[in-house]
Amino acid sequence: EAQVTQNPRYLITVTGKKLTVTCSQNMNHEYMSWYRQDPGLGLRQIYYSMNVEVTDKGDVPEGYKVSRKEKRNFPLILESPSPNQTSLYFCASRTGRDGYTFGSGTRLTVV
Amino acid sequence: EDQVTQSPEALRLQEGESSSLNCSYTVSGLRGLFWYRQDPGKGPEFLFTLYSAGEEKEKERLKATLTKKESFLHITAPKPEDSATYLCAVRNTGFQKLVFGTGTRLLVSP
Numbered sequence: 001e002a003q004v005t006q007n008p009r010y011l012i013t014v015t016g017k018k019l020t021v022t023c024s025q026n027m028n029h030e031y032m033s034w035y036r037q038d039p040g041l042g043l044r045q046i047y048y049s050m051n052v053e054v055t056d057k058g059d060v061p062e063g064y065k066v067s068r069k070e071k072r073n074f075p076l077i078l079e080s081p082s083p084n085q086t087s088l089y090f091c092a093s094r095t096g097r098d099g100y101t102f103g104s105g106t107r108l109t110v111v
Numbered sequence: 112e113d114q115v116t117q118s119p120e121a122l123r124l125q126e127g128e129s130s131s132l133n134c135s136y137t138v139s140g141l142r143g144l145f146w147y148r149q150d151p152g153k154g155p156e157f158l159f160t161l162y163s164a165g166e167e168k169e170k171e172r173l174k175a176t177l178t179k180k181e182s183f184l185h186i187t188a189p190k191p192e193d194s195a196t197y198l199c200a201v202r203n204t205g206f207q208k209l210v211f212g213t214g215t216r217l218l219v220s221p
Contacts, residue, residue, distance in 0.1 A: 033208065042212060042213040042214065044199070045209070048208060050207065058208055103153050104153055
């Protein structure tokens with residue numbers, strides 16, 4: 001089954017403790033992206049990657065890092081999480097001009 | 112700056128009561144207007160992409176239409192299982208992202 005898999009689904013952590021949210025897709029898509037979803041603000045892009053070793057900032061990149069060492073994986077790294085990064089995070093991948101596929105989401109709480 | 116506004120914020124319908132959701136947009140060079148469905152606690156699920164004014168697409172009880180300034184998602188004879196948040200997004204020339212609206216929460220009562 002074609003899918004984007006994120007882990008973990010839920011995460012509660014403390015301020016300043018580094019964490020990684022993993023994202024993997026099995027569709028051989030070149031493009032992958034991370035979004036965060038907040039009430040009243042909708043989905044906003046954090047980072048995207050056009051292909052292996054090619055990444056760029058989205059609208060809200062502050063406090064986040066990404067890497068793309070393999071085509072299928074695109075982890076999101078929070079090196080020093082803060083409470084304002086409490087949010088629902090989605091990874092997405094795309095092929096061609098259409099067909100954005102989203103993962104099931106990671107609900108992160110930073111206390 | 113690209114912008115997407117969806118209305119209404121929330122809509123309550125009786126089963127079988129048809130209605131429309133609105134998505135108004137401003138974008139510098141439209142490269143696609145997307146409709147997604149999102150259920151609570153889940154990721155957005157792709158419904159349609161529209162590329163040019165006048166285009167229409169249908170899927171079961173849903174029909175999406177596009178003009179140069181807005182898109183409509185028409186829901187014909189909805190059922191309770193159509194209850195969800197419907198998201199609209201645009202993609203513009205040259206930028207590798209979708210700009211989303213804040214969605215319309217649809218509740219269909221039996």
